[in-house]
């Protein structure tokens with residue numbers, strides 16, 4: 001069941017500011033390296049511009065003469081993901097994010113919440129480079145207002161700063177995870193709750209206790225305290241913390257190719273770091289720990305520093 005009602009939600013976004021500033025610095029360095037590779041890479045392929053689902057650009061007129069194959073499944077859209085296929089082991093520059101195709105030639109590309117209307121992908125293998133463009137569909141986001149949050153989670157007291165920094169280090173480590181044998185990124189996700197009631201949509205611009213904040217990079221699902229939370233796809237647990245300052249009980253799952261999902265505000269956890277999960281594995285229980293107005297699950301997804309909407313991976317969404 002999927003519905004949209006008012007109810008419990010969270011405002012757990014501002015804690016990521018410091019974390020993301022350091023990630024941006026690191027990713028910019030990677031981008032500069034990638035640009036140097038292009039300069040010295042030699043042969044450039046043709047640019048094939050296209051969009052759509054399951055379109056094989058390698059077979060389209062624009063890219064027929066490309067020196068490297070490229071196809072993808074999924075819809076290129078803001079805050080979404082496509083699963084791409086090319087030559088195994090190829091180096092990829094996906095609009096400034098560097099990654100590498102796996103042994104099957106698969107890689108993930110995620111699009112920012114406010115990604116521009118066209119994304120560029122460079123694929124390089126030895127001296128050969130092929131470039132492709134994807135049209136990225138726009139999305140509309142809501143403006144929401146949240147009040148009644150604990151003041152300490154809006155303006156953290158000085159004594160909480162050490163804990164917030166420690167939490168950020170744990171999250172950074174989890175988001176950097178890149179398990180080479182995890183294949184969940186290819187799977188159609190299930191919802192993490194059996195009954196789905198969306199209390200705050202992904203990407204909404206938030207006003208918290210009357211103060212403007214960054215967009216909400218999670219989708220809030222209302223549920224009673226203690227409701228079981230299930231893994232939506234296969235992967236490995238890379239973070240399992242019972243009580244973080246903003247996030248409360250939090251679990252992160254590495255689905256492979258840099259695709260990480262997180263589950264916030266849990267009252268209790270049912271998994272440990274390193275544990276392998278499959279679709280439907282119990283990972284914890286809904287709660288209201290951290291910055292939350294009541295019991296709900298805040299579900300999030302990251303790909304190499306980009307915040308994505310996990311519900312777009314759900315087959316029935």
Ligand SMILES: [Zn+2]
Pocket residue numbers: 009010011012216218219220297298299
């Ligand atoms: Zn949330």
